[in-house]
Amino acid sequence: MRDADTLFIDGTWQEADGGRAFDVTDPATGRIIGRAADAGAEETGRAIAAARTAFATWSRTGAYQRAEVLWDAHRLMTERADELAELMTLEQGKPIKAARNEVSYAADFLAWFAEEAKRVYGGSIPSPRTDHRLSVQRRPVGVVAGITPWNYPISMITRKVAPAVAAGCSIVLKPAEQTPLCAVAVFELLAEAGLPPGVANLVTTGRPRVVGERLLDDPVVRKLTFTGSTEVGMALAARAAATMKRVSMELGGHAPLLVFDDADPVHAAKGTALVKFLNTGQACISPNRIFVQRSVLDAFTDELVSRVGRLKAGPGSLPGVSVGPLVDDAALKKVSEHVEDALAKGARLLAGGTRLTAHALRGGRFYAPTVLADVDESMRVYQEETFGPVAAIIPFDDEEEAVRRANNTAYGLASYVYTRDLGRAVRVSEALDFGIVGVNDINPTAAAAPFGGLGMSGLGREGGAQGIDEYLDVKLVGLVVPPAPPANRDEGEEPR
Structure with missing residues (x-):
């Protein structure tokens, strides 16, 4: 298990500047089980820069190549399910059976969005002009900031990272300060699966406000995806509006x-x-x-x-x-x-x-x-x-x-x-x-089904066919078709 070098920026594991770190505890006993790097604004800025550079290449990588990486990540997560579940129980506290179920659910998102990467369809629109063509393309939105909660510390990561990566985006993820070690384990297998440097970056911190503000204020970040309380989500969405970021929010319920x-x-x-x-x-x-x-x-x-x-x-x-x-x-x-x-x-x-x-x-x-x-x-x-x-x-x-x-x-x-x-x-x-x-159903959820709420419970959907839409922009291309050149010219006549 890593200890303090838990920032994953541009494909390398790093400590925070000055070696800053914070303790991670077991909620069942209160004892310290590890330490995580305590990133601030500077480290977050480097992660954003790495994601920006990686986006230029990853956004042009073929859908089938992106899918292969996610399928490899799914295989690795499945193979390490017991190890990941034990870490989750230690760090988050849930019973081992529930932890195993969550790891399986998390792996499902990797598999689902590996296939959804191949189903990002465009379309054509009939034009009222005979010399005119209209086509619709769907393009990755850009650099994504992801903020995930402690209560489902692995599945909430794959539910954001998988569709972002499948769509061709790059991402900087800040996990909850209570459960950074689970996030580290997920990013280790993403790197092993072959995700190129800078496509997915991890910023652990004990100072979520500092990192969150850096992510929100940088215009390079084009989308924010957040799971957490309604109160925090409202504040994040308001700040994201200053740079017109796309937002998706999975917030509180009642x-x-x-x-x-x-x-x-x-x-x-x-x-x-x-x-x-x-x-x-x-x-x-x-x-x-x-x-x-x-x-x-x-x-x-x-x-x-x-x-x-x-x-x-x-x-x-x-x-x-x-x-x-x-x-x-x-x-x-x-x-x-x-x-x-x-x-x-x-x-x-x-x-x-x-x-x-x-x-x-x-x-x-x-x-x-x-x-x-x-x-x-x-x-x-x-x-x-x-x-x-x-x-x-x-x-x-x-x-x-x-x-x-x-x-x-x-x-x-x-x-x-x-x-x-x-x-x-x-x-x-x-x-x-x-x-x-x-x-008559206490579990109406699946990777293949859209998850999200109305009103103060949030914006957007995660999972399902709708899940990848949150990471795609729509581009319209209008094309005027010029007339064909004259077909019959006298022999030797120069074209005009």
């Missing part, structure tokens, strides 16, 4: 999950437990508001509490663990405050509700999987994204009420519906104002 009375409450509770406590609730598509129709409320709640009681919290490397630590002290504080606020305003605590500190959990940021009943609009857990292992149950009476309350949010990323009524499934999925709807 997902509703609707359980109707025609659904099997046991099946619905099983699915809810799986998706709610996935990654310790630290996922933008995690259901925050669980609306349950009153006639199945007791059966659903009993089953959910039973399942939550069987969840095992602990370091992700231990067998049987399904709930890992929260990422940092701020996350732990927010979860605690949401639970305390709800209880003070009349919610009932059915499971959890405390920090876990016994034995092996003492040094980590563990919070017990929690279930709250009788949640209402006055509570923070209803109004805000908790981003933690708290299931908030809200009763409702009819379909109209459920849809209205589900849509009563500025966020529009993911939503979930449990019903066995086909008509209701169609009506409700069409009425929900969210970019993603899972009907």
